[in-house]
Amino acid sequence: MIMLVIASLMYLWVSLLCSQYIDYSKEQLYVSTILACAFLNGCIPLLYEQICNAAFPIPEGIIVGISAIVTTLAGVLYTLPLSLIVFKDNSWLEWSLLVVCVVGCIVMLITPQRNGRADLEVSIRVNKTVHYERLGREHQVLLVASEKKVPENA
Template identity: 80%
Template sequence: MFMLVIATVMYLWLSLLCSQYIAFSREQLYVSTILACAFLNGCVPLLYEQICNAAFPIPEGIIVGISAIVTTLAGILYTLPLSLFVFEGNTWLEWSLLVACVLGCIVILVTPQRNGREDMDLSIRVTKPVPYERFGKEHKVLFVESETKVPENA
């Protein structure tokens, strides 16, 4: 959330620079653009992780694949008007980036946090030592719950 808020502030700075509400300078343009892109792209893996946690029983590969397709389609729909229509000014691009970041912050705030994978990992309790063998050699003792059987290929 922190990274997305910083990216939102940087896109606000960029929008104000491009709309000339703030005195324009090339250095400010570079700094605001680089920081906005760095923070926004830095939170992408965290957002994928949150999506995977929200849809826990479904395998991660499927969820990440669907998420990648959705984000690619959103990017296409975002840039499609630029190739289809002629605009006098493109100031709406900067402001739409700001709005997209604000909407992302709102969605993260209202989405309930589920940690299904972590909760499942924490629910397994270690109580009894059970020796096991792997590739015909003795190894350390694996501690597992008494009802749980150790798989042969563990």
């Protein structure tokens, strides 16, 4: 979440620079763009992990594959107008990046956090421990019972 917020702030900086609300300089544009891309690309594995947790019973490979296809299609749909239509003003590009990051932050906030896989692993460990403890007690009871029933002469 923090990485998405920082990426949003960096894209806000880019948008303000390109719209000339802040004095433009190439150095500021380079720094803000590089930091925005670094933070946005850095949170991609974390987002995939969240998606896998949200759709837990479904195998991870299927979920990551579908997510990758959806992400690729969204990227194509984002850049398709640039190749088909000539715009007089492309200022909507940097603002749309900011909007996408902010929408991502909002979606992360309203999505319930589930740890189905981690909860399942913990419950399996607890169940195994309880099962083995119960088996140990039953084994001890059987040993004590068998010692009482066997005559000493045998």
